Amino acid sequence: MSEKSPNSSTPCPPDKIIFDAERGEYICTETGEVIEERIIDQGPEWRAFTPEEKEKRSRVGGPLNQTIHDRGLSTLIDWKDKDAMGRTLDPKKRLEVLRWRKWQIRARIQSSIDRNLAQAMNELERIGNLLGLPKAVKDEAALIYRKAVEKGLVRGRSIESVVAASIYAACRRMKIARTLDEISQFTKANRKEVARCYRLLLRELTLDVPVSDPKDYVMRIGSLLGLSGTTMRTAAEILDKAKGLGLTAGKDPAGLAAAAIYIASLINEERRTQKEIAQVAGVTEVTVRNRYKELIQELKIQIPNQ
DNA sequence: AAGACGAAAGTGGTTGA
DNA sequence: TCAACAACTTTCGTCTT
Numbered sequence: 001m002s003e004k005s006p007n008s009s010t011p012c013p014p015d016k017i018i019f020d021a022e023r024g025e026y027i028c029t030e031t032g033e034v035i036e037e038r039i040i041d042q043g044p045e046w047r048a049f050t051p052e053e054k055e056k057r058s059r060v061g062g063p064l065n066q067t068i069h070d071r072g073l074s075t076l077i078d079w080k081d082k083d084a085m086g087r088t089l090d091p092k093k094r095l096e097v098l099r100w101r102k103w104q105i106r107a108r109i110q111s112s113i114d115r116n117l118a119q120a121m122n123e124l125e126r127i128g129n130l131l132g133l134p135k136a137v138k139d140e141a142a143l144i145y146r147k148a149v150e151k152g153l154v155r156g157r158s159i160e161s162v163v164a165a166s167i168y169a170a171c172r173r174m175k176i177a178r179t180l181d182e183i184s185q186f187t188k189a190n191r192k193e194v195a196r197c198y199r200l201l202l203r204e205l206t207l208d209v210p211v212s213d214p215k216d217y218v219m220r221i222g223s224l225l226g227l228s229g230t231t232m233r234t235a236a237e238i239l240d241k242a243k244g245l246g247l248t249a250g251k252d253p254a255g256l257a258a259a260a261i262y263i264a265s266l267i268n269e270e271r272r273t274q275k276e277i278a279q280v281a282g283v284t285e286v287t288v289r290n291r292y293k294e295l296i297q298e299l300k301i302q303i304p305n306q
Numbered sequence: 307a308a309g310a311c312g313a314a315a316g317t318g319g320t321t322g323a
Numbered sequence: 324t325c326a327a328c329a330a331c332t333t334t335c336g337t338c339t340t
Contacts, residue, residue, distance in 0.1 A: 192318085252331070273309060284332055289311065 217257035259291030
């Protein structure tokens, strides 16, 4: 699916390629092109300053960032000063229980953010992969989510829905066209909830997100339908003109893109049915038809028959 | 038989009082 | 908080290829 390969045909002088260890990508300093991503860092994920430390931390078991999740089975120490049989505890025992409680609460607070993040990253990775998102988008989403956790926005909301909202926000910012429906499809949370979280993120984190452009959808819809570059370019031109005439305001960008694709497919004799296009665009045929009708009318586009 | 078209009623979200 | 409203969906009947 990905066209990116380490030895792609694009000329990029070897001395211009640098390795970005943070992101795990090889990047060309000339063009900014990502040569290869998902490089596995073979080194340890910790630093040791003394030989003893190194000895102590040698790797056994999984990596440090594995998800640690208590599955809701963590022990709770009751606030009542009774033992399991319901008897009142003697004063000495009481003090001891008090210490346990304090210790436990502290440990939980300290690890709660980490645990939350670990679970969220798991979830993010899962959804991101199902949607086929590039690493850069997942990173952006992770960053947004982390900020949300730090601001305490996740409290009272499900991790899943906030993760989904972060992904949506990241997609919007990176101009990767994905609808809310597509993203919430892989989540237990419904679209409404994800949308609400998304708006919350925008407001609380003051993310600036560019207005979604129907042209962003053209590429994806086009390639999903196996259309030629010419057709996609035609569709983009149609959308540009439509924008100039102010036809795009308040309309579903996916629907507009679908209609533009439909028209372009007719012009370039790569005909696809309205149903096919509507399906991959995530709108109905009716919407495609309505946009189509508006576009050819307002732009005075002639469809060559046959 | 499948696709295109359009009308009518229903739905969820935004806006403005 | 509620009602009006625009955009979109669902459903269905008709016409065209």
